[in-house]
Amino acid sequence: MIDRDHPLPLSKQAGVVAISRGGVYCLPRPVSAQDLALMRRIDELHMELPFAGSRMLRDLLNAEGIAVGRKHVATLMRRMGIEALYRKPNTSRKHPGHKVSPYLLRA
Numbered sequence: 001m002i003d004r005d006h007p008l009p010l011s012k013q014a015g016v017v018a019i020s021r022g023g024v025y026c027l028p029r030p031v032s033a034q035d036l037a038l039m040r041r042i043d044e045l046h047m048e049l050p051f052a053g054s055r056m057l058r059d060l061l062n063a064e065g066i067a068v069g070r071k072h073v074a075t076l077m078r079r080m081g082i083e084a085l086y087r088k089p090n091t092s093r094k095h096p097g098h099k100v101s102p103y104l105l106r107a
Contacts, residue, residue, distance in 0.1 A: 001017055053083075
């Protein structure tokens with residue numbers, strides 16, 4: 001996509017592809033081996049306990065001797081795309097104070 005050796009400047013190339021210039025200059029850092037091992041263990045624990053959130057996973061990892069904080073666990077969970085399963089708010093239930101309008105397009 002972006003060719004650093006092309007005679008067209010990087011800012012112009014970014015404009016053509018419609019991405020921000022900051023994304024062109026800032027290269028993503030690779031994930032460390034320690035984080036990969038931690039992510040693998042978080043995934044194993046998540047498969048055993050899908051209802052465990054970042055706080056519970058932090059406590060389980062600390063009990064295993066892996067010193068890690070809740071925010072780091074939450075960041076890794078977000079990067080892996082997993083979240084705890086729990087009851088969400090029932091948004092389909094109608095509120096008793098809201099007025100129900102009739103459907104006027106029915107013949």
